[in-house]
Amino acid sequence: xNDSDLNRLLKVASQARSVAVLTGAGMSRESGIPTFRGADGxxxxxxxxxxxxxxxxxxxxxxxxxxxxxxxxxxxxxxxHEGHRVVAAMEQRFPEFLLITQNVDxxxxxxxNEKLIEIHGSINRARCTKCGSRFDLGNRMLSDLPLKCDxxxxxxxxxxxxxxxxDSQLLSASLDFLASADMVWVIGSSGMVSVPVYLAAQARxxxxxxxxxxxxxxxxxxxxxxxxxxxxxxxLPSFWNALTGGRTE
Ligand code: NAD
Numbered sequence: 436x437n438d439s440d441l442n443r444l445l446k447v448a449s450q451a452r453s454v455a456v457l458t459g460a461g462m463s464r465e466s467g468i469p470t471f472r473g474a475d476g477x478x479x480x481x482x483x484x485x486x487x488x489x490x491x492x493x494x495x496x497x498x499x500x501x502x503x504x505x506x507x508x509x510x511x512x513x514x515x516h517e518g519h520r521v522v523a524a525m526e527q528r529f530p531e532f533l534l535i536t537q538n539v540d541x542x543x544x545x546x547x548n549e550k551l552i553e554i555h556g557s558i559n560r561a562r563c564t565k566c567g568s569r570f571d572l573g574n575r576m577l578s579d580l581p582l583k584c585d586x587x588x589x590x591x592x593x594x595x596x597x598x599x600x601x602d603s604q605l606l607s608a609s610l611d612f613l614a615s616a617d618m619v620w621v622i623g624s625s626g627m628v629s630v631p632v633y634l635a636a637q638a639r640x641x642x643x644x645x646x647x648x649x650x651x652x653x654x655x656x657x658x659x660x661x662x663x664x665x666x667x668x669x670x671l672p673s674f675w676n677a678l679t680g681g682r683t684e
Pocket of ligand 1: 458459460461462463464465468469470471472473537538539540541555622623624625626627628648649650651653665666667668
């Protein structure tokens, strides 16, 4: 980031009251969790679209569960990086704050964020396909797959699959917050999933200052006021040091 961009960023951040952060898979890349569409985006030889769908689950629930369980074990071993810690520190600093994450890995809450919407659900939770009960999966490796609910019906990972609708309450809570946000960061999202693009566009329309943090140009970059072509793990700590003089608050 050049000096003039950094100064603009610091000016907006030091005056902002209400800040939102939208994160996609790129946010977790430096914690060792592959994105879906990068060079390392093939997960165990499957294209995500082939397994993360209601059709795939209907066809072969055990295979879908095994794939999720394999991903969950990677996620459980991963740790939040310095960029995650900055997003958690932002929550403490700004009077109004909301994190909307597409990530299902739980690294943001583990870094300390509490004001967050996991808009694609959580890989660490299951939901019954019949009674709708939700339950945490804990830390142990699951062996008896596909998982069943106590009511006897099949359970599924509690995530939003390709082709499924978003939870309307979570979506409207996100939009409500973005309608009055002063500053919105969009970090590590390719924009191939259209909802983040929509959320970013709505925030821009409502007058927020939009920051695009991604090593590559993304779909919604055109809506953004400032583009940081760097990684989450590098750019967030430098921004935070410049804003706070190194304090994590
Ligand atoms: P994506 O895989 O389509 O795109 C990732 C984006 O991150 C790309 O634009 C890439 O340029 C950028 N990126 C790569 N490394 C980065 C870094 N170090 N710092 C910042 N940006 C970086 O991801 P997506 O748009 O989020 O869509 C895929 C969906 O799949 C997600 O919404 C999510 O639900 C799911 N997913 C989740 C995880 C996870 O929970 N960690 C991982 C993969 C996919």
